[in-house]
Amino acid sequence: MSTRRVRFDAQKEGSIHVFGLGMRLVTQITLESNYLLQQMERVFHLADGPQISDYLASVECVEVSLRHLYAEGKPREQAYQEIASAILEAALTGAKCGYLTQGNPVFLNTVVFNLRDLAAHHGIPFFVYPGVSSIDTLLTDLFLPIEATGLQLFEATHFVRMRPQIDKRVPLVLFQPAIVEAFDVRYTTGAYTPGVGILQDVLAEMYGFSQEWILLRSAMSTDDSAMVSTGTVSELLEKARHLELGTLIIPGDWTWDPTQLVFSRIAL
Numbered sequence: 001m002s003t004r005r006v007r008f009d010a011q012k013e014g015s016i017h018v019f020g021l022g023m024r025l026v027t028q029i030t031l032e033s034n035y036l037l038q039q040m041e042r043v044f045h046l047a048d049g050p051q052i053s054d055y056l057a058s059v060e061c062v063e064v065s066l067r068h069l070y071a072e073g074k075p076r077e078q079a080y081q082e083i084a085s086a087i088l089e090a091a092l093t094g095a096k097c098g099y100l101t102q103g104n105p106v107f108l109n110t111v112v113f114n115l116r117d118l119a120a121h122h123g124i125p126f127f128v129y130p131g132v133s134s135i136d137t138l139l140t141d142l143f144l145p146i147e148a149t150g151l152q153l154f155e156a157t158h159f160v161r162m163r164p165q166i167d168k169r170v171p172l173v174l175f176q177p178a179i180v181e182a183f184d185v186r187y188t189t190g191a192y193t194p195g196v197g198i199l200q201d202v203l204a205e206m207y208g209f210s211q212e213w214i215l216l217r218s219a220m221s222t223d224d225s226a227m228v229s230t231g232t233v234s235e236l237l238e239k240a241r242h243l244e245l246g247t248l249i250i251p252g253d254w255t256w257d258p259t260q261l262v263f264s265r266i267a268l
């Protein structure tokens with residue numbers, strides 16, 4: 001007896017494709033993503049402003065903004081779940097769905113992890129394509145020779161909760177320092193000060209109040225430039241408003257000369 005596989009073309013199989021947008025709006029979309037995006041039947045995103053819409057229109061993609069689901073004051077986890085569910089629903093109808101999201105989509109992106117789990121649960125094919133992340137721009141903007149310095153990276157809320165064993169000689173990078181222990185969507189500028197206070201206490205306990213930090217906000221468009229500021233742990237709360245969007249670096253045994261873009265080891 002022979003078996004025959006029957007294809008039901010009418011029952012088209014949906015799929016989910018996640019694309020990293022890079023850090024500078026559309027100018028860092030890779031050629032790979034640019035090519036594949038054009039094969040999507042719908043491209044979902046959360047972007048504000050016209051750049052993403054203009055780009056998607058220029059490559060003739062049907063865009064779907066889910067920005068309304070990321071509403072001020074909503075618990076972030078709920079928003080992430082709703083965004084992932086909206087994309088899954090479209091894929092379950094048989095559509096080839098793209099999701100275009102900031103930076104590298106697998107770095108600090110709960111929606112993408114939720115999507116991966118939902119896709120696996122529903123048997124929907126799932127693909128992810130990398131993009132330039134804030135880790136890449138940090139290495140580039142600071143000219144950080146990580147092969148020599150080493151590097152320790154944490155998301156700031158995880159860091160204050162985990163209080164990991166830190167090698168104080170090695171640079172420490174803390175992402176999302178502005179929203180430590182803040183769990184609602186925030187469009188307001190500045191930082192969540194109770195969280196900055198917690199971060200300041202933990203850093204003071206580990207390093208002391210006179211420890212220096214570097215704060216980097218990499219360029220976010222081609223006509224923007226990187227912004228770097230410095231301070232000590234004792235000044236973290238007072239300078240909290242600068243933390244917004246930035247990444248905090250404790251340089252460890254290294255000093256950084258911003259004019260020469262050189263990290264050098266502190267003479268012991």
Ligand SMILES: C[S@@+](CC[C@H](N)C(=O)[O-])C[C@H]1O[C@@H](n2cnc3c(N)ncnc32)[C@H](O)[C@@H]1O
Nearest residue numbers: 103104107108133134175176216217218246247
């Ligand atoms: C939700 S995460 C997004 C990470 C993103 N997926 C990536 O690949 O970089 C946001 C955090 O990334 C870092 N970040 C995002 N944009 C940045 C920028 N322009 N300069 C420095 N750090 C940035 C900050 O630590 C910020 O709190």
